[in-house]
Amino acid sequence: MADELAHDAWPSAPVPSVPGDVWHWQLEAMQVVSRVRTDLRARIAHPSVSAASTEDARDGLLLVFEELASNALRHGGGDVRALVVAGPAGWLLDLSDEAPDRPPVPAVDRDPALGGMGLHLVAQLSTAYGWEERPGRKHVWALLPTGREVAEPFRDRLPEQRSPGIPRD
Numbered sequence: 001m002a003d004e005l006a007h008d009a010w011p012s013a014p015v016p017s018v019p020g021d022v023w024h025w026q027l028e029a030m031q032v033v034s035r036v037r038t039d040l041r042a043r044i045a046h047p048s049v050s051a052a053s054t055e056d057a058r059d060g061l062l063l064v065f066e067e068l069a070s071n072a073l074r075h076g077g078g079d080v081r082a083l084v085v086a087g088p089a090g091w092l093l094d095l096s097d098e099a100p101d102r103p104p105v106p107a108v109d110r111d112p113a114l115g116g117m118g119l120h121l122v123a124q125l126s127t128a129y130g131w132e133e134r135p136g137r138k139h140v141w142a143l144l145p146t147g148r149e150v151a152e153p154f155r156d157r158l159p160e161q162r163s164p165g166i167p168r169d
Helices: 002-009 030-045 055-076 118-125 148-157
Strands: 021-027 080-087 090-097 128-134 137-144
Touching (some): 021 055, 030 055, 055 080, 055 137, 118 137
Antiparallel strands (some): 021 080, 128 137
């Protein structure tokens, strides 16, 4: 029953098509993940990207990248590839490996101190996520927001700032 719940918790869905700048890396081993994370951090720090996103959203992207990349290397293996698309509405992360027969399985009924909570974290930080089996490959993906789209609709409803001379209630 727990396996069924876990499979249902990480949906099988095709990798979405997202317009934007495409960045990709080959991940040969775990130590490469931190180097790629540093490169990704530099790319999203560029003013054209950082102006359209919040610092929290960029930190979330780096965290999700690290979780999905380490999962692909630990549980997938073979030729592991990372793809990030920086689009106007957010980011698409697509980590693929050569283990299409091993879908992502979130931990169920496990003590968080034992680890294995990465997929739950990915799900919380993402607007959508899933996995897709393709011939000889598994793609685990997540869509992440820029952080700007949440604040914008409420901008009209924010209270006006008070002048320093007006007493507070």
